Amino acid sequence: MLPKFSYIRPDKLDQAVAQIQAGNAAIHAGGTDLLGCLRERIIKSEKIVSISGLEKLRGVRETVEGGLRIGALTTITGMAEDPLVRKKYPGLAMAASEVASPQLRNQGTLGGNLCQKPRCWYYRGEFHCLRKGGNQCYAIEGENQFHAIFGHDNICVITHPSDTAPVLSALGAKVQVIGPGGGRNIAVADLHVPPRDDVRAETVLDQGEIITHVDIPPPPAGLYTSYRKVRARRSWDFALAGAALALVMDGDRVVRASIVFSGAAPVPWRSREAEQALAGNTLSDDTIDKVCRAATAGAKPLRENRYKVPMFRGMLEEELRKARLQEKA
């Protein structure tokens, strides 16, 4: 049974902002992550503010510039099946359709997907680790086969759990946020907090701030997008290794490359090394090889997750070959 909490379901956005600001309130969107966090006492709120009644935050629409504005309450299924998402950014639809299971996709929302808590088993279990305010990371010396190989700085070695964030980050999307101090927008690439900046925080959002929409810029000519997720089972499992590609192609030459990994680091992990090795080049075997080696050169695997290094390399190679085939077709 969950701990006791009061529950408020506002009808309007400004009510929600006021309610979340007051007291130690937590936001409920689809609830698929929140309920588990409440049960495991990871989130200790006695007040739940459900935004599920805010219908205006639901749905996908095209912007005048030709990009998309996706409401934070749009379900993951809604994104996976949306014709505009599939047409403009197939990689985002792929990522959405790889999240969790059908039932969880029917309920989970985009906003919740971006703001979900990490899945480290010490953190979800009874360990009072660094991220929960304790004084040590249990995973660094412990069971870490599913943990990070990049960006952990030996502080906290979680991998960021979201499948949609890497694609949105690669596409240069921004979240629109509203809070007590008014509105602001934040690049998805800057939304998540690396452990060296603050090991207790997952996002840069302040208490009381709500994501209302995610804006994706219009797809440039020659945009190729994809998302690949390697995992143990086809349902439920989080990424062992994943990659979002957003490549701007001119014929068979890659003009611009964004490569963001999932299952890799405490935040969606932009591989600048891979991007640099790819930009300006054609997708030849030689380039692909260089890109894959560049991508994993800086990896800092832990005792039990060394397998991830060749896994990332192999997966990226397959993804780049697919991109090449697609361009030829």
Next chain:
Amino acid sequence: MEKNDHDDKQGNGYSRRGFMQFIGVGAGVVGASLLSPPLRRPLKAEDVGTIFPASEMVKVRLAVNGTVHAVLVEPRWSLLYVLREIIGMTGTKIGCDRGECGACTVLIDDVPRYSCMTLAVEAENRTITTVEGLMKGEELGPVQTAFVETDAFQCGYCTSGQIMAVEGLLRKVESPSPEEIRLGCSGNLCRCGAYPNIFAAAGKAAQLKSK
């Protein structure tokens, strides 16, 4: 929808059965609330929305299989708990209680969801369908029939969840491809590994439905 409203029929907000089970389950809590002032409706405040205080049970109306049940719930109760323990419909099964098995699958507005991961208060004003709601009077509905005819279970524990997943799929896609069936059932674990027959049952159910 309201024709069988327990609330209207019996005046106290409960079916007899639901009430007895309610007492059985949380006697301490119920005792307290029976002594306190009359059942509270959720507060509807202009400037706030719907409020359910933590310490009180509040009446919500849940439309399950075409019947509106007015039930007293705590905000923290899952829809699964309320269906089974308060309303007394035990066709929906409890497995992991954490979104990882599918035994608790129900349809909410025709879409499969895990009732263990849904707060009962979130299901207010929605249409809920459980496996009991697929019966055609005393007869099994088409998806249930297909499961029986293709032997799509061994221990049967996952079955009502599987049936609801297939029902949800068929409400969306009339004649799904084998891949669509596999995906549609991918949120439901079967520890007995009856998958081949479950997939066959889904195909058969599509045929039975279209007749």
